[in-house]
Amino acid sequence: MNNNLFSWILLILSSLVLLFILAPLAGMFLDTGSSEFMQTVGDKEVQDSIWLTLWVSFAATFVFAFASIPLAWILARKNFPLKQVVQGVIDLPVVLPHTAAGIAVLGFISRDGFLGKTADALGLTLVNNPAGIALAMAFVSVPFLINSARDGFATVPERLEKAALTLGASPSRVFFTISLPLAWRSVMTGFVMMFARGMSEFGAVVIVAYHPTIAPVLIYERFSSFGLKYARPASVLFIIVALAVFILLRLISLKKKEIHLSPDAEA
Amino acid sequence: MLKLKNINRKFGDFSLSEINLDITEGEYYVLLGRSGSGKTLLLELIAGLSIPDSGEIWINNQNVTGKKIQERSVGLVFQDYSIFPNMTVFGNIAYPLHSRKMKKEVITGKVNRIAGEMNISNILDRFTQNLSGGELQRVALARTLVNSPRLLLLDEPLASIDASLKDDLKRTFRQLNRNGLTIIHVTHDYREAVSLAGRVGVIHNGHIIQEGTPEKVFNEPVNRFVARYAGIRNFFRVKFFRENAFWKAVCNGNFVFNIAGNGFPAEGLIILKSSDIKIVTSEPVERFDNSFRGTVLEINPSEYGMEVTVDAGETFYACLPIDEFKLLQIRESSTVWITFSRSSAIALPGSG
Numbered sequence: 001m002n003n004n005l006f007s008w009i010l011l012i013l014s015s016l017v018l019l020f021i022l023a024p025l026a027g028m029f030l031d032t033g034s035s036e037f038m039q040t041v042g043d044k045e046v047q048d049s050i051w052l053t054l055w056v057s058f059a060a061t062f063v064f065a066f067a068s069i070p071l072a073w074i075l076a077r078k079n080f081p082l083k084q085v086v087q088g089v090i091d092l093p094v095v096l097p098h099t100a101a102g103i104a105v106l107g108f109i110s111r112d113g114f115l116g117k118t119a120d121a122l123g124l125t126l127v128n129n130p131a132g133i134a135l136a137m138a139f140v141s142v143p144f145l146i147n148s149a150r151d152g153f154a155t156v157p158e159r160l161e162k163a164a165l166t167l168g169a170s171p172s173r174v175f176f177t178i179s180l181p182l183a184w185r186s187v188m189t190g191f192v193m194m195f196a197r198g199m200s201e202f203g204a205v206v207i208v209a210y211h212p213t214i215a216p217v218l219i220y221e222r223f224s225s226f227g228l229k230y231a232r233p234a235s236v237l238f239i240i241v242a243l244a245v246f247i248l249l250r251l252i253s254l255k256k257k258e259i260h261l262s263p264d265a266e267a
Numbered sequence: 268m269l270k271l272k273n274i275n276r277k278f279g280d281f282s283l284s285e286i287n288l289d290i291t292e293g294e295y296y297v298l299l300g301r302s303g304s305g306k307t308l309l310l311e312l313i314a315g316l317s318i319p320d321s322g323e324i325w326i327n328n329q330n331v332t333g334k335k336i337q338e339r340s341v342g343l344v345f346q347d348y349s350i351f352p353n354m355t356v357f358g359n360i361a362y363p364l365h366s367r368k369m370k371k372e373v374i375t376g377k378v379n380r381i382a383g384e385m386n387i388s389n390i391l392d393r394f395t396q397n398l399s400g401g402e403l404q405r406v407a408l409a410r411t412l413v414n415s416p417r418l419l420l421l422d423e424p425l426a427s428i429d430a431s432l433k434d435d436l437k438r439t440f441r442q443l444n445r446n447g448l449t450i451i452h453v454t455h456d457y458r459e460a461v462s463l464a465g466r467v468g469v470i471h472n473g474h475i476i477q478e479g480t481p482e483k484v485f486n487e488p489v490n491r492f493v494a495r496y497a498g499i500r501n502f503f504r505v506k507f508f509r510e511n512a513f514w515k516a517v518c519n520g521n522f523v524f525n526i527a528g529n530g531f532p533a534e535g536l537i538i539l540k541s542s543d544i545k546i547v548t549s550e551p552v553e554r555f556d557n558s559f560r561g562t563v564l565e566i567n568p569s570e571y572g573m574e575v576t577v578d579a580g581e582t583f584y585a586c587l588p589i590d591e592f593k594l595l596q597i598r599e600s601s602t603v604w605i606t607f608s609r610s611s612a613i614a615l616p617g618s619g
Binding site: 167182 | 311314315316336337341342343345347349351352353362363366367410411414
């Protein structure tokens, strides 16, 4: 097969995949009339659900980052018994059916579950509450943050951390001044991926909380109650807002100057 | 100043075993060894980055074996400098001072002073990506010295430096040592040991196999490995025997060396420095301890002049200064005589 023909085949196959992704989205945008769209923009219920989706997903990502980023560093740096099992546990939510993940989270946060009971004692109900939604979102999306941050920490040469220790820095100072800044790009990529994945979650959230309604649940509710035509404008608006936030976060997180790291020298 | 007592440390398939070292205050000690010999691991043990499986580390009469890195007053300059790429040169040098929570004015003063001493005042505001090897080494040194360590550990500090800058850095190390700083310098290059060390230790497969002044170690290597390090290329496996009052060594059954000393075992090695072999183009009239006729196989430029390879029944490598070489007017396949004194042939017992 000559090179030219092979290039054409590659181009056609690649275009078909891109078309497969773009065509339904473009169709949805084109099929949405401007008056219907503007009506949806002004719809308080839609506005509230998109806002709820954004802030709950962001809050879940932010809160879980505090524990997940140190865990990612441990996975990148330390060897311990059953490390592979721990890594498998972290990846588990990615392979579970999301409704099954929702059932698991519901069992944990309902009044019969450990967390539910504890929250109940503090006067907080997690089911049908933004806190419960955040937990469901985090359950399915936290592997994206941990894995990306772990890969980032693994690329930071260990000898830089050792050098900082010999210069009198405490382990926590080494983490905050060397490890984290040098792995920043991967950590932020993981942060954005977790946020985006949490924002788009439907299966797990719908089981934990139908109300308050996040955007994916609202779209499903409108589709099942009123049909495709009624669900479409809300979908378009949510996609536009989600894309805008996603692009903005990527720009903010990647604005930091790229730092080239050389691999560890021979010990 | 520093005492290592029976240090053992296993690291995968490799182990440092029974390391004993005694470094006095103000000493310049060069640890010489190939890559993988354990020299970097030994530095990490002294610095506290790694903990020995057994044995003790004493610094300034204090047992620091289990102590934190931060409590050892030891500065370590890594082979690749390990400059933090997310900070400027100033940020790098100020890093240890920030760790000690010093005031901003004090930090600025200290950084400026050490940068002046290291000749890097002009690059303090720069990020480190585009600095040369020599500049990075000076930044790494400044960053370590600003912390006023009692003991400076240098891991292959000249390995990635241009030849033209090496002398400058050597001068800096000598000056630091003259000012009282105790230095342990790890290298694979015996020339660094010759030019810098007050004392040399040769490390091989996790053992220190010989220690002493550079003169002692390189003139009286204990085995073939150390001899190779001294740049010696002439090795001959021999059987020793005594003839009348003198000892001799025979190589491959018929090649006889006259050697100095006595009381040799049955077998061993003869080693001979390239610079101790003389070459003449006609049979020597005066009587030499050792004189052999041979043919020039190869002539190659070497660091100190020209290296002439001669086949005289056994292969000899002789190193001649350029002037001497020019006077000889020899070329490949010329017939020559090689001569060397009895005392130049260093006899080592065992198989080396």
